Amino acid sequence: xxxxxxxxxxxxxxxxxxxxxxxxxxxxxxxxxxxxxxxxxxxxxxxxxxxxxxxxxxxxxxxxxxxxxxxxxxxxxxxxxxxxxxxxxxxxxxxxxxxxxxxxxxxxxxxxxxxxxxxxxxxxxxxxxxxxxxxxxxxxxxxxxxxxxxxxxxxxxxxxxxxxxxxxxxxxxxxxxxxxxxxxxxxxxxxxxxxxxxxxxxxxxxxxxxxxxxxxxxxxxxxxxxxxxxxxxxxxxx
Ligand code: C5P
Numbered sequence: 022x023x024x025x026x027x028x029x030x031x032x033x034x035x036x037x038x039x040x041x042x043x044x045x046x047x048x049x050x051x052x053x054x055x056x057x058x059x060x061x062x063x064x065x066x067x068x069x070x071x072x073x074x075x076x077x078x079x080x081x082x083x084x085x086x087x088x089x090x091x092x093x094x095x096x097x098x099x100x101x102x103x104x105x106x107x108x109x110x111x112x113x114x115x116x117x118x119x120x121x122x123x124x125x126x127x128x129x130x131x132x133x134x135x136x137x138x139x140x141x142x143x144x145x146x147x148x149x150x151x152x153x154x155x156x157x158x159x160x161x162x163x164x165x166x167x168x169x170x171x172x173x174x175x176x177x178x179x180x181x182x183x184x185x186x187x188x189x190x191x192x193x194x195x196x197x198x199x200x201x202x203x204x205x206x207x208x209x210x211x212x213x214x215x216x217x218x219x220x221x222x223x224x225x226x227x228x229x230x231x232x233x234x235x236x237x238x239x240x241x242x243x244x245x246x247x248x249x250x251x252x253x254x255x256x257x258x259x
Contacts, residue, residue, distance in 0.1 A: 025257050028227070030081050031250065032056040032205070032237030036064035038072070044246055045076055051250045054106075056235055058083040070103045080105045081203075081235070083183075085143050087111035090121035097122045097140075101129035105138045107203070109183060112142035112170040119177035139201060142174035144184040147206030150218040163219070164188055171196050183235075185219035186226035193230035205235040209253055213238075223256040 031048065033055050035041050041061065055078050061069045062084060073080045082105035086093050093110065100108055110122050122140055130137035144167040145154065154163050161169070167188045172195055174182050181201025184192055189202050206220045214220055215238055226234050236253060243249035 023232075026051070026254050027053055028231075028233050029223075029250065029254055029257065030054040030056050030203070030233050030235045031240050031246075032058060032083075032235050033069070034058060034060045034237045034241065036060055038065055038068055041065070041069060041072060044241065045072065045078070047245070048240075048247045048250055051247050051254070052078075054079045054081065054233070056081040056083050056237075057105075059085070067103070070105075081233075082108045082138070083235075085109050085111055086122070087114045088118070090118045093118050094121040094125035097125040098129040101126060101133060101135075101138065104133070104135050107139040107141055107180075107201075109141045109143050110179075112144055112174050112179075112182065116173060116177045119174060119179055123178040139180040141201060141203055142170060142177075142179050142182045144170045144174075144182050144188070147185045147204075147219050148216050164191065168192065168195055171200075175200055181232070186221035186229050186231055186234075187219045189226065189229035189231045201233070202231050203233045203235060204229075204231040205237075207234045207236045207239070207253075209239050209249075209256055223253050224259050227257055 031052050033041055055073055057069050057080055086096055126137050145163050167184050168191055171182045171192045175196045183203045185206050186204040189204055192202055204226045206217045207223055207226055208220045240246045240249045
């Protein structure tokens with residue numbers, strides 16, 4: 022059973038190496054898992070990942086791949102050399118793209134003699150609300166769409182999904198106990214929602230069945246990120 026602290030992933034949404042170093046030093050041993058997403062990867066590239074490895078932190082590499090199966094499969098192989106613990110693809114890329122990614126990750130990891138990264142499908146971004154969803158042209162509700170995408174990910178051999186904590190309980194029911202559910206859109210009791218729509222508190226997210234919580238601004242923008250992270254872990258435990 023993973024200890025509560027290891028179920029918190031801090032989103033390192035920063036664009037300079039100094040700020041990443043500073044945040045890592047400040048948070049110290051309070052957190053062991055970090056998300057390297059588009060902002061830090063596109064700004065810093067391998068340097069961000071090397072810094073995580075040097076500090077023995079686990080990495081959730083969140084680049085949200087979405088392209089034709091051949092391109093995604095080659096990209097997944099390239100990303101495997103960074104040995105992330107988890108990485109993401111847009112579920113909307115469809116079953117053929119997802120299956121190609123699963124095969125590519127297994128092949129590359131076997132060649133590198135390392136553990137295969139867990140592959141997660143992005144369902145519907147937590148910033149999207151029903152009005153935005155309809156504006157894109159979708160006619161099903163967000164909840165129905167998330168469940169359909171999650172089930173498609175499961176059937177395509179993916180390890181889990183990224184979804185809102187508000188949908189976690191229904192996903193758990195539909196996809197079973199071993200399917201990973203990672204939830205952003207976490208706002209502690211004192212938190213500001215910012216651009217997120219489908220949010221929940223840390224305790225609610227875990228109660229709904231989330232395995233990991235991704236938290237960015239409530240920690241990064243706090244006066245003391247270490248204290249904010251410790252408070253969130255306390256909320257998770259509560
Ligand atoms: O700052 P905040 O806590 O809102 O950050 C949430 C993080 O989770 C961001 O890095 C964002 O990219 C990510 N994310 C999300 N919704 C998804 C997938 C990832 O907010 N569906």
